[in-house]
Amino acid sequence: MSNLSFxxxxxxxxxxxxxxDPNVFLxxxxxxxxxxxxxxxxxxxxxxxxxxxxxTPIVEYGFTGIGVGAAFGGLRPIVEFMTFNFAMQAIDHIxxxxxxxxxxxxxxxxxxxxxxxxxxxxxxxxxxxxxxxASWYAHCPGxxxxxxxNSFEAKALLKAAIRDDNPVVFLEHEILYGKSFEMPEGxxxxxxxxxxxxxxxxxxxxxxxxxxxxxxAMQAAEILQTQYDISAEVVNLISLRPIDKNAIIESVKKTGxxxxxxxxxxxxxxxxxxxxxxxxxxFDYLDCEPRRIATADVPMPYAKNLENLALPNVDKxxxxxxxxxxx
Amino acid sequence: MTFKEFDLETVKKLYRQLxxxxxxxxxxxxxxxxxxxYGFCHLYIGQEAVIVGLSHNMxxxxxxxxxxxxxxxxxxxxxxxNAVMAELCGKAAGCSKGKGGSxxxxxxxxxxxxxxxxxxxxxxxxxxxxxxxxxxxxxxxxFTFYGDGAANQGQVYEAFNMASLWKLPVVFVLxxxxxxxxxxxxxxxxxxxxxxxxxxxxxxxxxxxxGMDVFDVIVKSKKAIERVRxxxxxxxxxxxxxxxxxHSISDPATYRTxxxxxxxxxxxxxxxxxxxxxxxxxxxxxxxxxxxxxxxADIVNAAAEFAIKSEVPEAAALERDVAL
Numbered sequence: 274m275s276n277l278s279f280x281x282x283x284x285x286x287x288x289x290x291x292x293x294d295p296n297v298f299l300x301x302x303x304x305x306x307x308x309x310x311x312x313x314x315x316x317x318x319x320x321x322x323x324x325x326x327x328x329t330p331i332v333e334y335g336f337t338g339i340g341v342g343a344a345f346g347g348l349r350p351i352v353e354f355m356t357f358n359f360a361m362q363a364i365d366h367i368x369x370x371x372x373x374x375x376x377x378x379x380x381x382x383x384x385x386x387x388x389x390x391x392x393x394x395x396x397x398x399x400x401x402x403x404x405x406x407a408s409w410y411a412h413c414p415g416x417x418x419x420x421x422x423n424s425f426e427a428k429a430l431l432k433a434a435i436r437d438d439n440p441v442v443f444l445e446h447e448i449l450y451g452k453s454f455e456m457p458e459g460x461x462x463x464x465x466x467x468x469x470x471x472x473x474x475x476x477x478x479x480x481x482x483x484x485x486x487x488x489x490a491m492q493a494a495e496i497l498q499t500q501y502d503i504s505a506e507v508v509n510l511i512s513l514r515p516i517d518k519n520a521i522i523e524s525v526k527k528t529g530x531x532x533x534x535x536x537x538x539x540x541x542x543x544x545x546x547x548x549x550x551x552x553x554x555x556f557d558y559l560d561c562e563p564r565r566i567a568t569a570d571v572p573m574p575y576a577k578n579l580e581n582l583a584l585p586n587v588d589k590x591x592x593x594x595x596x597x598x599x600x
Numbered sequence: 601m602t603f604k605e606f607d608l609e610t611v612k613k614l615y616r617q618l619x620x621x622x623x624x625x626x627x628x629x630x631x632x633x634x635x636x637x638y639g640f641c642h643l644y645i646g647q648e649a650v651i652v653g654l655s656h657n658m659x660x661x662x663x664x665x666x667x668x669x670x671x672x673x674x675x676x677x678x679x680x681x682n683a684v685m686a687e688l689c690g691k692a693a694g695c696s697k698g699k700g701g702s703x704x705x706x707x708x709x710x711x712x713x714x715x716x717x718x719x720x721x722x723x724x725x726x727x728x729x730x731x732x733x734x735x736x737x738x739x740x741x742x743f744t745f746y747g748d749g750a751a752n753q754g755q756v757y758e759a760f761n762m763a764s765l766w767k768l769p770v771v772f773v774l775x776x777x778x779x780x781x782x783x784x785x786x787x788x789x790x791x792x793x794x795x796x797x798x799x800x801x802x803x804x805x806x807x808x809x810x811g812m813d814v815f816d817v818i819v820k821s822k823k824a825i826e827r828v829r830x831x832x833x834x835x836x837x838x839x840x841x842x843x844x845x846x847h848s849i850s851d852p853a854t855y856r857t858x859x860x861x862x863x864x865x866x867x868x869x870x871x872x873x874x875x876x877x878x879x880x881x882x883x884x885x886x887x888x889x890x891x892x893x894x895x896x897a898d899i900v901n902a903a904a905e906f907a908i909k910s911e912v913p914e915a916a917a918l919e920r921d922v923a924l
Contacts, residue, residue: 298735324735330765335724335758342728342742345713346663348735369718370725372923377704379697380921382713414922439923 280450282424283313286431291321300327301353310355311450337363341370344386354390357406371440372415387434389443393536400572405537410442411513418514419466420444422487424454433463446485467512469520475506478530478594481547483510486534493590503598513543522555529560530597534585539567561597608882614814615874620896621648621672622871627900632849637688641702644672646844649870650775651676653817657825661738663711665726666745668703670715677710685903691910698913720753727759730770741829745773749780751795752788764802767833777843782855799836811839812868
C-alpha cells in the first residue's frame with residue numbers, strides 16, 4: 274500500500290483520462306500556468322499543452338457556457354471552479370444548459386461534462402466562501418452529484434465522472450486536498466458513481482455522511498465504540514444524486530437508528546432527503562426519530578468560536594448519537 | 601444589393617427557402633390560434649433572410665445555435681418540417697419527442713444545437729462549439745445567433761472576450777429586430793452607436809448588413825466568414841432586421857405603430873424582394889413563382905396534417921431521456 278494525497282489523486286485521474294481520450298480537456302481559472310489554485314492540476318500544462326489545459330479569465334458564467342458548448346460539440350470538458358461558491362454565477366449553464374438538454378431534446382443531444390472544485394467550508398473564510406452546494410445540485414434532474422472522501426474515491430469517481438455521458442457535479446473539499454490516504458496497489462479503475470460505501474460496519478446506529486463529514490463520522494464512531502460501547506455503522510454516501518437509497522435502507526433495517534452529518538445548511542439539506550427516504554421506506558424498522566447534524570442556518574460567521582458553533586464536529590456527533598441510543 | 605452575382609437557379613432556391621420559412625411560420629401562428637400549439641411561441645416572420653442567406657455560406661461541418669426563435673433555423677438547415685411542426689404540437693414524432701416544444705429543438709445531424717430559452721445563454725455555448733471546431737481542427741465555424749435584447753447580457757461580453765482572446769472560429773450573428781420584447785434598442789443600449797460597435801473593445805469587427813435583403817446577407821458575410829474560417833478570430837454580423845409579429849404570439853406589440861410595421865412590410869419585405877427580382881430582372885413567368893408557392897404550400901399543409909394527426913407521447917416517456 275502506498276499513500277497519495279487527495280489533490281494528487283484528482284490530478285492523476287485527470288491526467289490518466291486525458292492520456293486515454295484526446296477529447297478530454299481541462300479548463301478553468303489558474304489551471305495551467307499556475308498549476309491550479311489548489312495545485313490539483315500540477316504538471317498537466319507541461320504534459321498536455323495549452324490547447325488541452327486552458328486558463329480562463331475570471332468569468333464563471335462565460336467559461337461554463339463555453340464548456341457546455343464544447344461538450345455539445347463532441348468534447349469531454351472538465352470545468353474547474355476555484356470554489357463552488359463562484360459556480361453560483363454559472364449555475365444557469367449547469368442546470369439550464371447542461372442538465373436539461375438531454376431531456377429537452379428527447380435524447381438527441383447529451384452533455385458529457387464534469388464540473389468540479391472545492392465545496393463546503395474550508396474554515397476561517399466567512400460566509401461567501403463557506404457553503405456546501407450538495408443539496409442545490411442534488412435537487413436537479415439531469416445532474417449526477419458525487420462527493421468523495423478519500424484519495425481512492427476521488428480518483429476512481431473522477432475517472433467515472435469523466436467517462437460518463439451526462440453532466441456530473443463533482444464536489445471536493447479544500448481541507449481534504451492536503452490529506453494523504455492509503456491507495457490500493459495497481460491501477461485505479463472507475464467505480465460506480467451512484468453507490469454508497471460502508472466505511473465501518475455497526476449494529477446500533479447508522480451514521481450517513483459525505484466528503485469531510487465522513488472523517489468526523491469515523492472519528493465519532495471510534496469514540497462511540499471505545500467509550501460508550503455503541504456500535505455505529507458509517508455509510509459514506511458518495512452520491513448525492515441519486516442517493517443510494519438501498520444502502521441506507523438496508524443499514525437502517527440493521528441498526529434502527531439514523532443520523533446524517535453534512536456541512537450544508539439544515540433546512541432542505543441532504544439530511545432532509547435522507548430522513549424522507551428512511552421514513553418512507555423503513556419506518557417500521559426505526560427505533561427512534563431520524564436525526565440530522567448540519568451547519569446552523571446562518572451565513573458562516575468569521576470569528577473562530579462562532580464558526581465552530583455553526584459547523585458539525587465530532588463531539589456533536591458523539592453527543593447526538595449517545596442521546597438517540599438512550600445513553 | 602446587386603442580384604447580378606446570382607444565377608437564376610440560386611435565386612429561385614432562395615425564394616423557395618424564404619417562402620417556406622414565411623408560410624411555415626404563418627401556419628404555426630394559425631395552429632396556435634386553433635389550440636394545436638400552446639405555450640411560448642416566437643415567430644420569425646420578417647427575419648427570414650438572415651438564416652436563409654447565411655445558410656448559403658455555411659459548410660457541412662459548421663455548427664449553428666440560436667435563441668428560442670428557432671423554427672426557421674431548423675427547417676432551413678434541412679430538418680424535416682413535419683418533425684418541427686409535430687414538436688410544436690407536443691407530439692411524440694416531434695424532433696424532441698414532444699418534450700422540448702418551440703424553444704428547445706436540436707439536430708445533431710444538421711449540427712443545430714438549439715433553441716435556448718434563456719436570453720443570451722446560447723452565446724457562450726456557441727463559443728464553446730467554436731472551441732470544439734478549433735480543438736478538433738475540423739475547419740468548422742460556429743454560427744452563434746442572438747437578438748438585440750441578448751446583446752446587453754453580461755455573458756455575451758464574457759463570450760466575446762474569450763472568443764477573441766483564443767481566436768475561435770465564431771461568427772456572431774446579431775439579429776437586431778429592433779425590439780427586445782417591448783423595449784426598443786435606444787431604450788436598452790447605451791452609447792451613441794447602440795449595438796453597432798460592441799465588439800470594438802474586444803478587437804472584434806462588426807459588419808453592418810441589411811438583414812432583410814438576402815443578397816446583402818450572402819455577399820457581405822461571405823468574406824467575413826472566410827476570415828473566421830481561416831483562423832483570424834470571430835466577427836459580428838449586425839443584421840438590421842424586423843419582426844412583423846409580437847415578441848411571442850401572446851404579445852400584441854402595442855409599443856410600435858401599425859404604420860411602422862406596414863411601412864417595413866411594404867418597403868423591405870425579404871420574400872417580396874426576391875420575388876420582385878425574379879419577375880423584373882430574371883424575367884421569369886409568374887407561373888414559375890406560382891409553382892414554387894404551391895410546392896411550399898404542399899409541404900406546410902403536409903407538416904400541419906402530420907403534426908395534428910400524430911400521437912402525443914406515451915406516459916412512459918415521462919421519465920425517459922434524463923440521466924439517472
